[in-house]
Amino acid sequence: MIQTFANTETEGFFVTGKSRRLPSEILKRAAMRLNQLHAATELRAMIESGVRADYI
Structure with missing residues (x-):
């Protein structure tokens, strides 16, 4: 991503x-x-996995 x-x-x-x-x-x-962001296929997947939206 x-x-x-x-x-x-x-x-x-x-x-x-x-x-x-x-x-x-x-x-x-x-x-x-960074690896989590790169592996995510959509932003929603990152937020659901617990990454705070203010870091994105």
């Missing part, structure tokens, strides 16, 4: 799994959320 990224650092993290700018304590959760 991810089509574009508003932030190049986030895009780089999604592609490589590495980031110098994102805090290390959030990398695992950020990777999990």
Whole structure:
């Protein structure tokens, strides 16, 4: 479902799994959320799975 990224650092993290700018304590959760977003086929699926709409 991810089509574009508003932030190049986030895009780089999604592609490589590495980031110098994102805090290390959030990398695992950020990777999990990005993978959930990418796997979702529609926005409703994300909201029903418990992802808060303000993060989307």
